[in-house]
Amino acid sequence: MSANHEQSHAVDHGHEGGLNTKMIWKVFWILLAVTIFEVAISFTGISKDVLLVTFVVLTIVKAYFIVGYFMHLKFEAVPMKWSLLLPFILIVYLIFIAIYEGTALGLTIY
Amino acid sequence: MSNHSTAASPSTSIWGGDVSPFKVSWGKLYMWIFLVSDAFTFSSLLIAYGAMRHRFTDIWPLPNEVFTHFPFVHGHMPLAYVGLMTFILIMSSVTMVLAVDAGHKFQKKAVEKWLVLTIIGGFMFLGSQAWEWYHFIHGSEKGAYVLADGRFGRTDDLEPGVLKFRDGSKVEGAEATELIATSKKNIIGANLEENEYGNTPLFANFFFFITGFHGFHVFSGVMINIITLALVSSGFNERKKDYELVEKVGLYWHFVDLVWVFVFTFFYLV
Known part of the structure; x- marks a missing residue:
């Protein structure tokens, strides 16, 4: 039991090298720059559709850095990554059907 | 953690038993599973918002005409305040990850320092949200x-x-x-039945529900951080020779930050 415990610890410490203080601050500056950029372009005259796509892409970029580095998922085992991320296919599907349905309701004349 | 001997593994496959394919402790895995389920809850709320926004697309308020206030400034400053709130939350996420990093190095004093800063950041965010709710309701x-x-x-x-x-x-x-x-x-102003921002009560309803639900998560996170700080200060983690508690709490705190990134985009930017 205790041998197992120590073993699992050795494994845990094995991939902590993935993130150091320098990298943490680098991720912070990336997140800050992306946020400032998002607020800045929201005031420009770029068309609404282009803005929407840009915001969605940049949000996913920010999510990647938070989940990957701050939450350490980038350095976890591959089966762990897949088990946690794959269920979100359902969310993508839900976005598709809910937005489609909402738009259709808006076009319906009662 | 099997009860029987692990001397000879019959299979070399990682899924063959006697090894952890995830290579994390149970505690962390459970926290991750909880966070995935919580992410589904927040996704559903934001997707419901999106569906109704598309339903009432011609009367839905434009966020940059709603959230225009900034403390001590007379005039329109759309998005500046939520931008500041985002900065506060990202900042507190950084101090949290630095606390986790210090925990790996068994530096108790540093863990305490970064946790205190994280808690302060959490309270600043909650205060900002209270200010914003006040202006939203007051109109x-x-x-x-x-x-x-x-x-x-x-x-x-x-x-x-x-x-x-x-x-x-x-x-x-x-x-x-x-x-x-x-x-x-x-x-x-705004309440659950009507609001001055648009000719649909749904906008205010979603605002109160989604930012309120997120704010409650932040509040819980601050409380959990305070408990963690008390445990760390008491020497609990030193005695256990293990700072994984800070890591697990950190996962929750980063998740709260992650949700705000999505709320920020879909409620305030688009």
């Missing part, structure tokens, strides 16, 4: 008018006597005074 001086013909005209504190409509058109002067005099209803 502008004159609010909005539901006109006799059913149209929905908003007033602007900076341009008195002007009625603004969702399609961008404006009415001024005597005509505006006449429309206001014959209007059916004047709405000031």
